[in-house]
Amino acid sequence: MEQPAKLGVFLCQGGGGAADSLAYKQLHWTAEAGAGGLVFDLPQICQAEGAAEVVRLCRENNLQSAIVGACPLLKNPGTLSRLMREAGLDPEAAQVLDLCQKPDGEGTAVCEVIPGAQAALSQALCSQVYTGEIVREPRQVATGVLVVGDGLAALSASRGLAQAGHPVTLLTPGRRLAPVEPLLGPEATEAAAGLARELETEAGITLLRQGRLLSFSGGAGDFRARVRDRGGQVHDLHLGAVVMAQGPPRELNLPGSGLEDCAAVMGLSRFLSLLDSPEHLKRRFGPKPLRVAFALGLGRESDSLNLRAAARAARRVAADPKSRVVLFTKNAKVAGSGLEEITQQMRGQGVVMVKFTSGGLTASERAGGVELVWDEEVLGAKLSQEFDVVVVDETPAPDRAYLELGASLGLHPAPGRRLQPDRVGALPVFSGRGGVLLLAEARGTGEPERWSDEVAEALLEVKKLLGQGEVLAEAGRVRVDRKRCTICLTCVRVCPQGAMGRLERRPVYNPLVCTGCGTCAAECPMEAIQLSGQEDQRYADEIGAAAGRVGDLGAGSHRDLLVFLCAQGAAQAFKAARLAGAPRPRGVRLVEVPCAGKLDADLVLEALGRGFSGVLALHCHEDACYCLAGNTWFGYRLGHLHELLREAGLEPERLMAAGVAPSQAAEVMGRIARAQQQLARLGPSPIQAGAQVREVLSRFTLEVDENYAIIG
Amino acid sequence: MSIQDKQILVIGGGIAGCSTALELAGQGAKVDLVEKEDFMGGHAARLACKAIDACLKCNSCLAEPRLLQVLSEPAITLHRRATMSALARVNGGFEAVLHQRPAYVDPGCCNGCGLCLQVCPALEEGAIKGPALAAELPRLAIDPAACLYFKDGQSTMCRDVCPEEAIDFSRKPQEVRLQAEAVVLATGFAPYDPAPVQRLGYGRFADVVTALELEAMLREQGRLLRPSDDREAHKVAFIQCVGSRETAGNNYCSRVCCGYALRLGRMLAVRLGTQVSVFYMDLQSFGHAVDDFLAAAESELRLIRSMPYDVYRGKESQVLVDYQAQAGKAPVSEAFDLVALSVGLAPNPDNPGLCNLAGLDSGHHGFLASGDNAGVFLAGTAARPMDVAETLAHSGRAAQEVINYLEGA
Secondary structure: OOOOOOEEEEEEOHHHOOOOOHHHHHHHHHHHHHHOOOEEEEOOOOOHHHHHHHHHHHHHOOOOEEEEEEOHHHHOOOHHHHHHHHOOOOHHHEEEEEOEEOOOOOOOOOOEEOOOHHHHHHHHHHHOOOOOOOEEEEEEOOOOEEEEOOOHHHHHHHHHHHHOOOOEEEEEOOOOOOOOOHHHHHHHHHHHHHHHHHHHHOOOEEEEEOOEEEEEEEEOOEEEEEEEOOOOOEEEEEEOEEEEOOOOOEEEOOOOOOOOOOOOEEEHHHHHHHHHOHHHHHHHHOOOOOEEEEEEOOOOOOOHHHHHHHHHHHHHHHOOOOOEEEEEEOOOOOOOOOHHHHHHHHHHOOOEEEEOOOOOEEEEEEOOEEEEEEEEOOOOEEEEEEEOEEEEOEEEOOOHHHHHHHHHOOOOOEOOOEOOOOOHHHOOOEOOOOOEEEOHHHOOOOOHHHHHHHHHHHHHHHHHHHOOOEEEEEEOOEEEOOOOOOOOOHHHHHOOOOOEEEEOOEEEEOOOOOOOOOHHHHHOOOOOEEEOOOOHHHHHHHHHHHHOOHHHHHOOOOOOEEEEEEOOOHHHHHHHHHHOOOOOOOOEEEEEEOOHHHOOHHHHHHHHHOOOOEEEEEEOOEOOOOOOOHHHHHHHHHHHHHHHHHHOOOOHHHEEEEEOOOOOHHHHHHHHHHHHHHHHHHOOOHHHHHHHHHHHHHHHOOOEOOOOOEOO | OOOOOOEEEEEOOOHHHHHHHHHHHHOOOEEEEEOOOOOOOHHHHHOOOOOOOEOOOOOHHHHHHHHHHHHHOOOEEEEOOEEEEEEEEEOOEEEEEEEEOOOOEOOOOOOOOOHHHHHOOOOOOOOEEOOOOOOOOOOOEEOOOOOOHHHHOOOOHHHHHOOOOOEOOOOOOEEEEEEEOEEEEOOOEEEOOOOOOHHHOEOOEOOEEEHHHHHHHHHHHOOOEOOOOOOEOOEEEEEEEEOOOOOOOOOOOOOOHHHHHHHHHHHHHHHHOOEEEEEEOOOOOOOOOHHHHHHHHHHHOEEEEOOOOEEEEOHHHOEEEEEOOOOOOOOEEEEEOEEEEEEOEEEOOOHHHHHHHHOOOEOHHHOEOOOOOOOEEEOHHHOOOOOHHHHHHHHHHHHHHHHHHHHHO
């Protein structure tokens, strides 16, 4: 490929320290060769004047792009990009390379060229060819939003969206809006009921009671849904986004407690309803003062929502001084606003709180009640007491219908009773399908207090996604080669964001939600997908440039290691470590990939095939991928690659991988050092030896082409 | 009216303020972001990743990209070292006066060479500080409270050695006047200060630290060294509910301490092989699979339901912790290399002053309450204790409220 016009390379002479060294001269020659002579040696680029000089020279020479080689100090996002912007230049056009550093342990303002600088510059020069052609253009999107749920969060999201001008379809699983949920308390119930009255007359909202989602397809900004309502009528919807706010049903928290079949056990919701109707209460328990035991956390861990409800009920019962109320908890879940105070007040009212350990509370049925036996820690004895009723907490227990609803929205229900795995990248309101937002009980988060935050956040996200029906979206990032594509749709299945869809049967990416992780490109069995500017060839070239003269560097005490860094996590950590003054490790080459999802098996093999003694892939920790699951896909490849290496007769230990978070500056350097120790044990790669043998051999053989002409 | 090009003032450069500012800037607003410290990031920038091999969902990494983005977002103007000294309503908007401490180290000149650090006689006392986020500029700041120059007027070693002449002690504080259409208070929390509680030994023994300090150590060093002698700590105790759930005083649960302490404990136990004990009252539910998490914690850590009543210096420079292992039995003294106090999130001591300036009522327990003072909004732990993920949602809410307020106006 041709060099793009007008590339300049700026090299920092490190305050004069580097200028005379051989390493600097080599760097200069490499730059000359790569940039067609437009090389500028500046005394100290890290200074404000130095950065200004770069900008001035960019303008003067009408440069379209620049590589600025300096110490990591220049990587401050402020100075250079600010000056570029002020001068009317694109800050993205200047790529800053980490090429020099202070000599080890010396306190001086004078720098030296880092080991491996020449290879790093070669890498940058060859990647300049791959500029990418991503354009931003207006894109029409559907503004309709489907809200699923009947509770407080769903109703307030519907109202907010309708007010923002979105046509809202509210799909409720039951007949009623705001069904009575005693667990949530009177305030939330009242607020939901008020909203329900408001929504029934709101013009922008279509209510589909007892609706069933028949089909759901498409992508963010362009979803198609088919819904059947209670009357059997089918509605076809064109949607921009979906807000899922329906929680799973709850079950009594009894599994494994031994109280499953006890007649005197009831849930908090039912007991709270009974308290609201004294007649029913009297009919059930008779006129005598109540003896109530609340037991929270008998099966699974309880939560603050249940403790708040239990405290509310306990205080109402305890208002009768003749009643007996004991609240048994495994762990008092007081992590909710004002809950500690509420429980303190509750105890002041005569409610006894007893903490039990797993298996430390047993029950046996008695006529007209139940006897509870527990270990009293302070007295060191077993105590027992009889109660009319044992009231237990209620924990989320998704049933099949609920999980099917999640699956039909394109989510992947997790084993932990949730609609999706708990992934950091999906916080605070995202799901594993772009354009489908998950909030409140559907997410499994705390209490109504927090739900209103999530609703507001969701409104903002919908606004960012859909705007007023037209958004400026990128185009051309993910390119599918129609000749190679066999429409196997692997890309559609593997995309962590659900950003790969189909247009006229062919895969096409959705720029609204694509994060550019490249998992589709790496997983495509036909190599039919390329990321613009991040083509496979670019990385192959970079690896080639990085390999440079592998043998030279491998000969010393350091073994050559190629490190692939995830741009979101490990690369940030590495930059932070360099900024904080960590020396650049010797014998190490770095290649940055957008996400571990892009790290194709081919690239790893390319690196080993080029003679690198080992490869270290630094990705995000499991479940902490910024692109949701790029690292998971890389994990699958890793297992496969280890097998391949074994088959090829190469030690699988040469391929290493580790999770690194962007804040782990110390960890990233530690991982690289440990990888180098591992390679020191293994010795140079046999492939490297092979390359050296070939090199030696080449001294004695003349290479000829097919016309028997001597080459070289 | 839209939010496009509206000027918004956000007070507080922690994760709440940064995240609110980014959301607003993303919607086209111009934001002035005010931070009282020398560097951005607040507490979130000092949190450590607690992953073992798998992520434990501490969510601290959610902060990093947002904080870095703020540093380079053109629509956000940063005012470091500044506090708000007055806020007045003018023509339906606000006029704020900021008091800005001088930057003794010129960000335009300092290249972070670190020569000043080598000559500073008061480095131990914290006279020259660095940022938590390495990408910050300036790379160093002088703290006048510890710097000897501000005591004797003669100690100018750093200034003399600086090859870039970046240090100038004669700079004066400034007053900055800003116009704003709306104000967001994201002033955060103050970690509870356990020093006044004698029995916990904090401030008296170097090896009694707060869990937040422990996080910062882990973040910087990647391992756990005792502050007293820099030896590896092999046996560590966490004491929960320090400054939370008090019968008088802070009688609320801080919500985050069980989560951070158990995650830190698991990380230390699994990755560094540290023996970890956690003294607690009740374990709170956090995260999705809390049952699985607690089961794992029980197998990796020693969870002791008992609150220690004395922490003191033992033989061989270990820290002794006295607690009741079993009710009715004699108390136990156990030695640890390091004791971490899981301090709660206390209200920012600036809150009463802020309430005065912004015309807000004080909320529960000294946190801020969003009253009906139109145009002033709250984001993050200024309002109540919350974790990083909750803070992000709450910041989104603040941004949404600002948008509603301005679009409705």
